[in-house]
Amino acid sequence: MFTRVLNAIFCCMLLLALGCKQHYTLPAQAIKQTNYLVVEGNINVGQDSTIITLTRSVPVTDTTKALVPEIGAAITVETDSGRTFPLVEIGNGAYAVSNIPLGPASEKYRINVTTAGNRQYLSSFVVYKKAPAIDSVSWEQHDDGVHIYVNTHDDQNKSLYYKWNFTEVWEYHAPFSSSYEYKDGIEVRRPAQVQYCWQTVASTAVIMQNTNNLAKDVVYKKQLMFIPTSDHKLGVLYTMLVSQNVLTKEGFDYWTGLSKNSEQLGSIFDAQPSQLAGNLYCVTDPAEPVLGFITATTTEQHRLWIKHPEVNGWLYPLGKFAACDTSHLDRAGVLALVMANVYAKVDQEPFTNDPPYATSIDCVDCTLQGGVNVKPAFWP
Secondary structure, eight states: OOOOOOOOOSOOOOBOGGGOBOOOOOOHHHHHOOOOEEEEOEEEOSSSOEEEEEEEOOOTTOSSOOOEEOOSOEEEEEETTSOEEEOEEEETTEEEESOOOOOOTTOEEEEEEEOTTOOEEEEOOEEEEOOOOEEEEEEEEETTEEEEEEEEEOTTSOOOEEEEEEEEEEEEEOSSOOOEEEETTEEEEOSSOOSEEEEEEEOOSOEEEEOTTSSSOEEEEEEEEEEETTOGGGSSEEEEEEEEEEOOHHHHHHHHHHHHHHHHHSSTTSOOSSOOOOSEEESSOTTSOEEOOOEEEOOEEEEEEEEGGGSTTOOOSOGGGGGOOEEETTSTTHHHHHHTTSEEEOOOOTTOOSOOEEEEGGGTOGGGGTOBSSOOTTOO
């Protein structure tokens, strides 16, 4: 579920006396540093797939924010007892293995990376931490919108450092249906419906909680997501699949530093302003920095559903759909727009004698708003 992470190069913003902020100018050396290997992912033990993503860092001054995937690498998960699990390249810098069976409780894990350029990288051996079950994923509607929370606990008080990711999927509809389009001036039936769509978005924020200073290892109502009132995500049906991992203190500190950097620059997948100490190193050249932190963990998941009728006063449709209107097909110029697929003919209601209507293609083709018109297999 995850591609990218963590570019970095040296610096931080300082607060001056009296609470004033001073503009920070990056040193020239930091601007030049780039092309470091960036390693993202967890070693998932005993369940779920392990997906490791390799990219290359870019300078802080790079405004494209384009990630450079590291392709053609060989990655293996190794244990200190001699077990090995090779990963298969699945595209765009991502490598995966479907299952790593759980070994003895004391067994340690690491990754071994050899790039296409024959440079070798290792992570430190780490013990795996078993994540407790998610107690619930709940939501509440307030005046400003819907707030989504996660709740969990560990009776053994061993988890302490929690991290969550989630994937959202929501259904939305174009306000009009259109079964026909024009190809080379001829009206033909569309190969698939384009009125009903589903959009999938994976979280990018760093969401964590430390219970180390609490009397009990309990997380209560940690906010995962806020959906503003009348956002189209809740226009029909919405789901969130939440994944929960636990980290070591070192891993938690790494992600905390990364999160603080991101608050200054934006997304965690932008170039980062400080070089964070991870647990990976280059065997070929020990002086070469490597970015990322590998954790061995289990993953607990919980799915939340929210139906549109369950939220009060939620308007739909919104966005570009709110301006949708129709014109009679016999109006001057409308047919030409339809034949150019700038407009589309709206399906007529049965038993009417009115001339056909047309509307902007954006108002009939939901895929133009970023979603896909194929229902997910798990969708009700």
